[in-house]
Each structure stands twice: as C-alpha cells, then as structure tokens.
Amino acid sequence: MSDSSRITRRDVLKRTSAAAAGFAAAPWIIPSTAFGANERITVGCIGLRNQGKGNLQRFLKAGCNVAAVCDVDSDVRAKAAKIVTDRNRSVDEYGDYLELLDRKDLDAVVITTPDHWHALMTIHACQAGKDVYCEKPLSLTIAEGRRMVQAARENNRVVQTGSQQRSSKEFWTACTLVRNGVIGKVETVLAGINKPNHPGELGPDTEPPAVLDYDRWLGPAPWRNYNEKRVHYNFRFWWDYSGGQMTNFGAHHLDIAQWGLGTDDTGPIATEGTATFHTKGYHEVTETCRITHTYANGVKLIAGQGQKDIPGGTTFIGTKGRIYVNRGKLRVEPEELLEQDVAALPEQLIRSTNHTANFLECMRTREKPICDVEIGHRSATVCHLGNIVARLGRSIKWDPQTEQIVGDAEAQEMTDKAYRKPWSRTQPFATAKS
Structure with a gap:
C-alpha cells in the first residue's frame, strides 16, 4: 500500500460523527492490516481468568495489539501471555495494574477483574489517558459509579461497560419495539435473574497459594483470611467484592429494562421488596428475591430471583x-406486532452487532459507545438499590437526580464503601503509582 493511500489512526480519529452514525447501523472493524505495524490500537488487559481470557481473545481477534497483560495470579498471567505469544506477538506481564497504566504506548485497557476493583482501576486508567472497556457490573457501589463517570468526562475518555446484550439483535429489536409504543403504554417490566451457583460450604481458611498475590487481590476490600471459595469466580457471592446475581445477571436484564424504558440517564424513585438468604451462610448474597422498582411515570420494574412467574431475561x-x-430468544404477543420493518420505526436506538467493535470504533470517532459509562452506572444503580432493600428488609425512596436515598441515613451510607489502606477512593493515579 502506498503512503498516499495508507489509512492511519490519525485519519480515522478525524472521522465525523456521521461515520459513527453509520457504524450504529452497520458496525465494522478496521483490520490490523489497514494500519502500519505501530498504528494498531494498543491495549493492556487487566484480569485474565474466565471472562478476562475471553475479552483478551476478542480484542486480539479485532486486530488490536495486546502489548501488556496483568493479573495477580502468576499462573493465570502466564497462560494469558502465551495466548498472545502464540500469535507471534510480544507481550509484557504485570502483577501491579499501576505499572501497566504507566505505559505511554497503551491506547486502552480492558478491565475484567472482580467488581470491587472496577472503580479504582477505571478511574486511574482515565487519569492515565487510557480509554477503558470495563466489565459489568460497572461498580461495587452507587457512589463509585458516579466517580467513574466523572473521571471519564474530566479526562475525555471513552468508557464502554461490558453489558454485551446491547450489541445483540434480539435485545435491540425488543427495545426498539417498546420505545416505539408497539405494545402500548408499558405498565410492568419483569427481570428474571439466576439463583446463586456457589460451590457450597466454605470449609476452613487456608494460606493462599504461592502463585496468588492475595493482598493485592483483596485490594481496597477489607482484610479476610484466604478461602478458596471466596476468590476467583466465587467472589460474586460476598458483599465485600460483589452483589451476587443481582448485579451479575441483573446488570444484563435490568440494563435491558432501562434501555427499553428510555431511562438510561435516570432511574426509579422508590424500591421495595423481600429476599431470602442461605440458612447456613454458604454465601452472603440473596438466595431469592422479589424487588419492585417504581419509576416516576408509574412503571413497575420487578426483579425476581427464584420466582416462578418471572422468567429469566426481560x-x-x-x-x-x-x-x-x-x-437468542424473542417472543412478541400478539405475534403480528413483529410483522413490521423494525428498522423503519420512527425512534431508532443505537445499533451494534459487536460490543468490542463498537468500543474500538468509538475510540476512533470519540463518540460515546452503546453502553457508555453513564449507562453502565445507571443500570448498576438499579441493581445496588435492590440489594440495599434486600439487606435492610425495608423500602427506600431514591432521588435519581441527586443520586441520594431520601430520609434513610443507614441506607444512604450503603451507597458507598470505605477502602482498606493504603488504597483510597480519591487518590489520583499520579500519586498512587508512586
């Protein structure tokens, strides 16, 4: 390819918002061959187990230069590095995410850690000048989510929440039909979430394995002795690190509810409900629940876990x-409501068929991605409000403008958490790295 015809990253960054609008209708990925060897988007991946491994592979497939991987488990880190080197590419390994963020050659980072690390890593990445793809649920607490939005805006960063359902056709179709009034005025939304799949009784605490930097795995969370049934995948069943299936699957199905209701920039005004917990304490999070969120227009969003009348999904x-x-499922009643050209309806939602591609394209255009940090924060907030009600056993009133729980100091205190020293909720990247 001649110099006059070769596309550079600078050229792509100059694309107008019209190009982004075109992507919304038909997403695309610029292959790595369209750029020079040093002009591909360069990415660092933080958190490499399970979904983290999948995200690493997706960004490699998208043509990104994955130049750095970070994980507090040296075995996991080495296996991830091998995925990159097997493609005849070099990669550096890190146990400390701050060292990775200090690299000047990284355009973006992919964060696939336990939830309690999402906020601090995203904020520091934005302050370090990196765009961010952060897995769902966006945050561990409501206040963390707002700080993440602020960091993204203050540093002009693109931040995509990994709620991939927004990039699937069936969810786009459903929400487009709802937003265009095809089923009339929405009165109720049901969101069915899974029951816990924790492996069982904890058993005794032990010393952490030598390959795991357990102190760094805990990070800002309170100190607890190591137990294999609290770490890695099992983090999601303990309040210190996650919000259970309410935030795990809720961050998907409640997110779709928010999209269909057109409430991506707001939320409910009241939340009530009931929950049950494991009788032997095998995990802390909800075992079953039925939580009702009421919106200002009267719509009821009911999140159900273990409820026979609420199927999984939205x-x-x-x-x-x-x-x-x-x-993979879409049912419309009556069926004839689907016999129309959905793409021709008056109100068209952003369209993406590939969540990773959407993020990369928005890095180039500087447009907001399909699940922007504000959207991820608002959807996570609905999940967190449900957990607060479940844990307290009483209803709360929520002001979505001020993002405060009204008239309940104890509930309001649960919208944020203190960090274990030396980690800080407010220490900027510039000083944290030193």
Whole structure:
C-alpha cells in the first residue's frame, strides 16, 4: 500500500460523527492490516481468568495489539501471555495494574477483574489517558459509579461497560419495539435473574497459594483470611467484592429494562421488596428475591430471583401486548406486532452487532459507545438499590437526580464503601503509582 493511500489512526480519529452514525447501523472493524505495524490500537488487559481470557481473545481477534497483560495470579498471567505469544506477538506481564497504566504506548485497557476493583482501576486508567472497556457490573457501589463517570468526562475518555446484550439483535429489536409504543403504554417490566451457583460450604481458611498475590487481590476490600471459595469466580457471592446475581445477571436484564424504558440517564424513585438468604451462610448474597422498582411515570420494574412467574431475561408488559427477550430468544404477543420493518420505526436506538467493535470504533470517532459509562452506572444503580432493600428488609425512596436515598441515613451510607489502606477512593493515579 502506498503512503498516499495508507489509512492511519490519525485519519480515522478525524472521522465525523456521521461515520459513527453509520457504524450504529452497520458496525465494522478496521483490520490490523489497514494500519502500519505501530498504528494498531494498543491495549493492556487487566484480569485474565474466565471472562478476562475471553475479552483478551476478542480484542486480539479485532486486530488490536495486546502489548501488556496483568493479573495477580502468576499462573493465570502466564497462560494469558502465551495466548498472545502464540500469535507471534510480544507481550509484557504485570502483577501491579499501576505499572501497566504507566505505559505511554497503551491506547486502552480492558478491565475484567472482580467488581470491587472496577472503580479504582477505571478511574486511574482515565487519569492515565487510557480509554477503558470495563466489565459489568460497572461498580461495587452507587457512589463509585458516579466517580467513574466523572473521571471519564474530566479526562475525555471513552468508557464502554461490558453489558454485551446491547450489541445483540434480539435485545435491540425488543427495545426498539417498546420505545416505539408497539405494545402500548408499558405498565410492568419483569427481570428474571439466576439463583446463586456457589460451590457450597466454605470449609476452613487456608494460606493462599504461592502463585496468588492475595493482598493485592483483596485490594481496597477489607482484610479476610484466604478461602478458596471466596476468590476467583466465587467472589460474586460476598458483599465485600460483589452483589451476587443481582448485579451479575441483573446488570444484563435490568440494563435491558432501562434501555427499553428510555431511562438510561435516570432511574426509579422508590424500591421495595423481600429476599431470602442461605440458612447456613454458604454465601452472603440473596438466595431469592422479589424487588419492585417504581419509576416516576408509574412503571413497575420487578426483579425476581427464584420466582416462578418471572422468567429469566426481560419481559415488557404493555396495554397492547408484551415482549419477552433473552439471549437468542424473542417472543412478541400478539405475534403480528413483529410483522413490521423494525428498522423503519420512527425512534431508532443505537445499533451494534459487536460490543468490542463498537468500543474500538468509538475510540476512533470519540463518540460515546452503546453502553457508555453513564449507562453502565445507571443500570448498576438499579441493581445496588435492590440489594440495599434486600439487606435492610425495608423500602427506600431514591432521588435519581441527586443520586441520594431520601430520609434513610443507614441506607444512604450503603451507597458507598470505605477502602482498606493504603488504597483510597480519591487518590489520583499520579500519586498512587508512586
């Protein structure tokens, strides 16, 4: 390719917002061959187990230069590095994410850690000048989410929340139909979430394995002795690190509810409900729950865990019909409501068929991605409000403008958490790295 015809990253960054609008209709990835050897988007991946490994592979497939990997487990880190080197590419390994963020050659970072690390890493990445792809749920607490939004905006960073359902056709179709009033006025939305799949009784605490930097795994969370059934995948069943299936699957199905309701920039005004917990304490998070969120327009969003009348996924119930959507499933009642050109309806939602590609394209255009940090924060907030009600056993009133729980100091205190020293909720990257 001649110098006059070769596309550079600088050229792509100059694309207008019209190009981003075109991507919304038909996402695309510029292959790595379209750039010079040093002009591909360069990425660092933080957190490399399970979904982290999958994200690493997705960014490699998208043509990114994965130049750095970071994990507090040296075995996991080495296996991830091998995935990169097997493609005849070099990669550096890190046990400390601050060292990775200090690299000047990284355009973006992919954060796939336990939830309690999402906020601090995202904020520091934004302050270090990196765009961020952060897995869902965006935050561990409501206040953390707002700080993440502020960091993204103050540093002009693109931050994509890893709620991949927004990039699947069935969810886009369902929400487009709802937003265009095809099922009439929405009265109720059901969001069915999974029950816990914790491996069972904890057993005795032990010393952490030599390959795991357990102190760094805990990070800002309170100190607890090591137990294999509290770490890695099992982190999601303990309040110190996660919010259970309410934030795990809720961050998917409640997110779709928010999208369909058009409430990506707000939330409910009141939350009530009940929950049960494991009788032997095998985990801390909810075993079952039925949580009702009420919006200012009267719509009820009911999150159900272990509820026979609430199927997994999201169900919109309107005055003229209903729509049920889950991964690979879309049912519309009556069926003839689907016999129309959805893409021709007046209100069109952002369209993406590849969540990674959408993020990379927005890095180039500087447009907001399909699940921007504000959207991820607002959807996580609904999940967190449900957990607060479940844990307290009483209803709360929520002001989505001020993001404060009204008239309940104890509940309001649960919207944030103190960090274990030396980690700090407010220490900027510039001083944290030193």
